[in-house]
Amino acid sequence: HFHPDIISMEHRRLLLSVFQAFEKNPKQKIYFENVKTFQLDACLDALCEYVKSPSGLQEQLITIGMEAALGRIVAIRGKESGVHGHNLDNDLATKILIYLNRHLSEEITLDHLAEQFLLSKHYLNRVFRKAVGTTVFDYLIQKRVIYAQQLLINGCSAADAAAAAGFADYSAFYRAYKRILGHSPLMDRGVLPPVSGILDPHIAESIKVTKNV
Structure with missing residues (x-):
């Protein structure tokens, strides 16, 4: 019975991982044997002592103590189930x-x-x-550029492709496109061949007659 905000953001994901199965099935109990080997009881005793600390120090000590106790639980779970941080x-x-x-x-x-x-x-x-x-930002840019390229190939305008791919600024899109693909977006616009691949001779003749008229 504690609020997740007690745990620092950097450690929250790992330290609360043990409780994921419990959240999906609240009736499931979290039970471990031989916890004395991991000195979990000492961590819980320390938490009880931290509660008695002066108010200015209490919050910091409780955070440290809670992370220590949860760290012990993660270690127990990892040893029993073979789950590792990696x-x-x-x-x-x-x-x-x-x-x-x-x-x-x-x-x-x-x-x-x-x-x-x-x-x-x-x-x-x-x-x-x-x-x-790669970083989250670099991955996101590359995925957006590739998505925009597919839109361009299918005949979408460069401005519309940039907006649809998540680029708020066209100049930023243009620079990213050239950097990643090595050429401007306009070179990829509408490069798909006709569906049939070969223009029907009768259609070609009709086009020729229309042009002459």
Whole structure:
């Protein structure tokens, strides 16, 4: 019985990971054996002592104590189930990727993502870069440029493609497009061939007659 805000943003995702299954099924109990090996009882005793501290110090000590207790629980869970922090980070990066792809055309900032995933901006970007190999912002720009390219190829105007892909500023879109693809957006506009691939001779003759008339 504690509020998640007690935990720092940087550590919240990891320290609350144990309770994810409980949130999906509240009737499920979280039970561990041999907790004395991990000195969890000492952490809980310390929390009780921190509550008695002066008000100016109490909040900071409770945060430290709560994180220590939750850290012990995560360690117990990891030892019993074989779950490691690396797997948790990969799961987080996957969730961020899914979110970015679903909201590609919307305004997305690190502040927004940090709030969405209850993490600090620094930790979120670090986990994402480790898993994907690039920053959240660079990944987002590349995905938007590729999406805009497909729209251009299908005949969409450069301005409309930029807006649909989530670029609020056309000049920023143009610079990103040239940097990533090596040429201007106009070179990709409407480059798809006719559906049949070959123009029917009768249609070609009709076009010729119309032009002559």
